[in-house]
Amino acid sequence: MANKKENNSVLAPVNVIWEGILLIPISGTIDSKRAQGIMETILKKIIETKSKSIIMDVLGVVTVDSAVANHLIKITKATKLLGARCIVSGIVPEIAQIIVALGVDLGEVDTRADIADALELAFEVAGLEVVKRK
Amino acid sequence: MKNKKKRVEISEEVNIVEAASEAMIFAQIAGFTRVGQHMVATAVSELARNIYLYAMKGEVTIRVLERKTNKGIQIVAEDNGPGIADIGAAMKEHFSTSDGLGLGLPGVKRLMDEFRIDTKPGVGTKITVRKWV
Amino acid sequence: MEKEITLSKVGIHVTRDCLVVPIQVELHDELVTQIQEDILRRVKGEQLKGVVIDLSGVAILDSVLARGVFDTAQMTSLLGARTVITGLSAGVVASLIDLDFEPGNVPIALTLDEGLQTLEPYVKPKEEPEEAEEPEEEID
Numbered sequence: 087m088a089n090k091k092e093n094n095s096v097l098a099p100v101n102v103i104w105e106g107i108l109l110i111p112i113s114g115t116i117d118s119k120r121a122q123g124i125m126e127t128i129l130k131k132i133i134e135t136k137s138k139s140i141i142m143d144v145l146g147v148v149t150v151d152s153a154v155a156n157h158l159i160k161i162t163k164a165t166k167l168l169g170a171r172c173i174v175s176g177i178v179p180e181i182a183q184i185i186v187a188l189g190v191d192l193g194e195v196d197t198r199a200d201i202a203d204a205l206e207l208a209f210e211v212a213g214l215e216v217v218k219r220k
Numbered sequence: 221m222k223n224k225k226k227r228v229e230i231s232e233e234v235n236i237v238e239a240a241s242e243a244m245i246f247a248q249i250a251g252f253t254r255v256g257q258h259m260v261a262t263a264v265s266e267l268a269r270n271i272y273l274y275a276m277k278g279e280v281t282i283r284v285l286e287r288k289t290n291k292g293i294q295i296v297a298e299d300n301g302p303g304i305a306d307i308g309a310a311m312k313e314h315f316s317t318s319d320g321l322g323l324g325l326p327g328v329k330r331l332m333d334e335f336r337i338d339t340k341p342g343v344g345t346k347i348t349v350r351k352w353v
Numbered sequence: 354m355e356k357e358i359t360l361s362k363v364g365i366h367v368t369r370d371c372l373v374v375p376i377q378v379e380l381h382d383e384l385v386t387q388i389q390e391d392i393l394r395r396v397k398g399e400q401l402k403g404v405v406i407d408l409s410g411v412a413i414l415d416s417v418l419a420r421g422v423f424d425t426a427q428m429t430s431l432l433g434a435r436t437v438i439t440g441l442s443a444g445v446v447a448s449l450i451d452l453d454f455e456p457g458n459v460p461i462a463l464t465l466d467e468g469l470q471t472l473e474p475y476v477k478p479k480e481e482p483e484e485a486e487e488p489e490e491e492i493d
Binding site: 233234236237240241244254255256257258259261262265266269324326327330331 | 379380381382383412413414415416417418442443444445447448449451452453
């Protein structure tokens with residue numbers, strides 16, 4: 087049992103990649119218990135760091151079916167209840183096809199192809215701009 | 221510790237939060253995280269509320285469970301109320317307690333790990349739920 | 354008499370032109386209704402434009418109680434005021450999500466202070482006063 091918990095935190099570490107912006111790379115399989123654990127970790131971290139943007143990268147997730155999609159949607163709804171915004175990145179063309187074919191409504195969830203794009207959106211939300219030094 | 225249990229009678233509105241608070245304490249004893257404790261308390265609140273609203277009187281029994289590898293909590297909410305005529309409809313997604321249309325049972329089921337309902341119209345209802353740490 | 358009891362229990366006060374409602378007791382249906390009435394009465398009576406309902410002192414919040422609180426926010430907006438809800442814990446959020454709770458458009462912030470900050474643009478007095486106005490004083 088202890089191993090399971092360790093695995094959870096190893097496979098979904100929460101990084102503060104910028105002030106107010108969290109990055110959670112998720113890999114492997116997501117069942118409801120794991121999704122629950124990830125959600126709990128994210129919520130606690132948002133409160134702790136007062137973060138407003140949460141980037142959930144799912145590139146490493148093995149299968150994205152409707153159950154997994156619903157877990158992800160649940161997490162994004164939860165972050166909204168804390169006044170934060172979730173951006174799901176790592177959506178590759180095949181996954182996009184599956185999600186649409188399954189009829190899963192991602193509705194208000196922001197998605198991006200990769201972390202860089204998600205970060206750009208997070209900066210926008212935070213009102214930040216990256217400027218080259220002179 | 222193994223047989224620690226508590227019975228809360230539900231007949232007044234304040235009993236709802238009483239039952240939920242007791243459940244939260246028991247959940248803490250069982251070793252749930254703060255988040256887990258709250259989920260247990262909320263499930264109990266919803267179940268107790270149903271008893272109060274529809275059966276007017278009933279009871280909630282809270283018990284800590286112990287397995288070899290794990291601890292958990294069990295809640296039994298029972299009443300001699302009208303019973304649920306159509307369980308299928310009651311378990312359908314769009315009936316929630318907060319919009320006043322239903323019993324919120326799908327939500328309670330999601331909050332817990334195990335869910336069992338025994339009901340007979342005209343006789344009463346008994347809902348047993350369990351959650352493991 | 355009952356209204357006074359609610360106020361003293363819940364400690365509603367005005368800070369920075371906002372009605373601050375710090376709830377430190379366990380909620381139940383009747384109390385939520387009383388709080389709702391108190392808030393609406395004060396918003397109307399004192400022409401307040403902002404309200405912060407802080408739930409950090411609430412240990413248990415189920416779907417019906419949450420609905421009562423969030424509905425209050427919708428009601429104040431009908432009176433021309435904006436309500437921010439603050440202090441939701443991870444446990445409350447996780448539970449409300451499983452109960453399929455819909456927060457609607459109600460603004461949410463993490464802390465009471467953040468809530469007051471987000472309300473600032475809404476409660477600031479207009480730039481062009483019709484008559485000479487006293488400068489705003491910090492109320493602590």
